[in-house]
Amino acid sequence: MAETFRLKIIAPTGVFYDxxxxxxxxxxxxxxxAVLAEHTPLTTILAVGTFNMxxxxxxxxxxxLLGGLVTVTPRETIVLTDAAEWPEDIDxxxxxxxxxxxxxxxxxxxxxxxxxxxxxxxxxARISTKEK
Amino acid sequence: xAENVQDIKRRIKSVNSTKQITHAMELVASAKLRKxxxxxxxxxxxxxxxxxxxxxxxxxxxxxxSVFMNQREVKKTAYIxxxxxxxxxxxxxxxxxxxxxxxxxxKEDAVLYTVGSRGRDYFRNRDYNIQGEYLGNSERxxxxxxxxxxxxxxxxxxxxxxxxxxxxxxxxxxTISQHPYLLKVLPLDVNDLKPAQKDGEAEETxxxxxxxxxxxEPDELLEYLIPxxxxxxxxxxxxxxAASEQGARRTAMESATTNANEMIDxxxxxxxxxRQAAITQEISEIVSGAEALK
Numbered sequence: 001m002a003e004t005f006r007l008k009i010i011a012p013t014g015v016f017y018d019x020x021x022x023x024x025x026x027x028x029x030x031x032x033x034a035v036l037a038e039h040t041p042l043t044t045i046l047a048v049g050t051f052n053m054x055x056x057x058x059x060x061x062x063x064x065l066l067g068g069l070v071t072v073t074p075r076e077t078i079v080l081t082d083a084a085e086w087p088e089d090i091d092x093x094x095x096x097x098x099x100x101x102x103x104x105x106x107x108x109x110x111x112x113x114x115x116x117x118x119x120x121x122x123x124x125a126r127i128s129t130k131e132k
Numbered sequence: 133x134a135e136n137v138q139d140i141k142r143r144i145k146s147v148n149s150t151k152q153i154t155h156a157m158e159l160v161a162s163a164k165l166r167k168x169x170x171x172x173x174x175x176x177x178x179x180x181x182x183x184x185x186x187x188x189x190x191x192x193x194x195x196x197x198s199v200f201m202n203q204r205e206v207k208k209t210a211y212i213x214x215x216x217x218x219x220x221x222x223x224x225x226x227x228x229x230x231x232x233x234x235x236x237x238x239k240e241d242a243v244l245y246t247v248g249s250r251g252r253d254y255f256r257n258r259d260y261n262i263q264g265e266y267l268g269n270s271e272r273x274x275x276x277x278x279x280x281x282x283x284x285x286x287x288x289x290x291x292x293x294x295x296x297x298x299x300x301x302x303x304x305x306x307t308i309s310q311h312p313y314l315l316k317v318l319p320l321d322v323n324d325l326k327p328a329q330k331d332g333e334a335e336e337t338x339x340x341x342x343x344x345x346x347x348x349e350p351d352e353l354l355e356y357l358i359p360x361x362x363x364x365x366x367x368x369x370x371x372x373x374a375a376s377e378q379g380a381r382r383t384a385m386e387s388a389t390t391n392a393n394e395m396i397d398x399x400x401x402x403x404x405x406x407r408q409a410a411i412t413q414e415i416s417e418i419v420s421g422a423e424a425l426k
């Protein structure tokens with residue numbers, strides 16, 4: 001069994017995850033990266049996307065992180081996110097509808113493009129988490 | 133005792149049905165209050181972690197390049213006013229409105245963003261400049277609503293539409309006590325964000341952060357973090373206000389129910405007296421009628 005480290009995922013609505021993990025793969029704003037135990041101290045911004053973690057006993061878990069900030073220190077890794085979801089919390093049909101709606105709105109000038117883009121990213125992240 | 137027995141009976145009935153309504157509202161409000169308090173508890177870890185990182189970055193970047201941290205001459209002021217969507221909550225909505233009115237020196241220099249329809253209606257009737265209104269989420273605030281409000285307000289601030297931003301909300305002290313509160317959110321005060329010195333731990337943290345890599349640079353990270361920090365503050369205020377609203381409503385409905393009970397007691401006493409008087413009168417009429425026949 002590989003070495004583990006403490007991971008905290010904190011969302012505004014509460015602590016989403018707090019426990020020992022072996023590895024977590026996150027989507028940063030400059031691409032995907034993995035954090036293992038003894039990672040060099042790092043602070044970076046996360047993009048909207050999927051995270052994937054391996055717990056100590058070779059168990060895999062994944063979910064979505066809707067943007068945020070991650071701070072890696074030797075003691076612990078803290079993810080501050082706008083919202084985090086497990087696959088079982090995601091409603092696939094709703095996400096698909098949201099995706100279609102966002103795509104429609106991107107074509108239409110009436111709507112705020114930045115908002116629609118953000119909604120589209122969220123929907124895509126949710127769908128890809130669910131279908132994995 | 134001019135009142136008719138029937139009239140009093142009708143009044144008792146009407147007061148009683150009002151009492152049932154207020155009592156039900158009281159129960160609903162206390163159930164909602166419990167839930168809202170849970171949300172408020174859940175927010176705390178996020179907020180604390182956020183303040184901690186803010187402090188580190190402010191210390192790191194050293195400068196105050198960000199427009200959100202520079203004080204400038206105040207010409208116009210924006211207010212984010214958080215009230216409820218519904219009334220019947222005692223002084224909850226009125227207290228907030230009063231606080232804003234007291235603080236606004238000149239109507240022309242104030243820009244309002246209202247959360248909750250009560251505040252919007254109040255200020256619209258008084259010809260205030262309302263630039264944004266956010267309805268329908270006063271009971272269950274959500275982080276993305278807070279984000280939306282914050283984004284618009286921060287944009288306005290950046291474009292120089294106003295030079296300071298206040299947040300007006302109701303602080304939840306306890307179930308029976310809520311205070312309206314005015315908080316300055318922009319420009320940010322750098323001194324408030326300096327990390328609090330914790331003994332023992334401080335040295336270790338310092339070493340950790342001296343080797344910390346930043347991606348992108350701390351200044352840019354700060355640019356990302358400030359909106360999130362403000363959002364988190366606004367979200368917290370929305371949640372506290374939601375809890376306060378339920379608390380205020382519960383207290384108001386509780387006293388309404390008590391008052392209704394008192395009224396019913398008084399009316400029942402009156403009813404019995406009127407009834408008794410009528411009986412006594414009838415008996416004396418019969419007796420005197422019988423006397424006359426002898």
